[in-house]
Amino acid sequence: MPTITVTQRSGQAQDIVIPAGVSLMEGLRDAGVEETFALCGGYCACATCHVYIAVDWAPKLPAPSEDEEDALEGCGHRTRQSRLSCQVVFVEALDGLQVRIAQED
Ligand code: FES
Secondary structure: OOEEEEEOOOOOEEEEEOOOOOEHHHHHHHOOOOOOOOOOOOOOOOOOOEEEEOOOOHHHOOOOOHHHHHHHHOOOOOOOOEEEHHHOEOOHHHOOOEEEEOOOO
């Protein structure tokens, strides 16, 4: 199964396995990464699942939807690598993805 490297706010990095077909948020949550709170349950409404996608990987993801862009606008720590992990469907081609948990707003 595909593996990603996630860096938590502390700087600690870990590899986790995520099955294809689930959202990145679900994969992080199921792996016990508790820094993605996902308060709205993945409905693109809370932005508490905010992550930064590594520069090399960001262009490989589908562009954010208008709803995701709207939700990201409220994030004080938004960067060009910002995505809402609940809106990124994980696929095999993302094996090796590098993600960092965003600063909490
Ligand atoms: S879980 Fe709420 S916006 Fe992603």
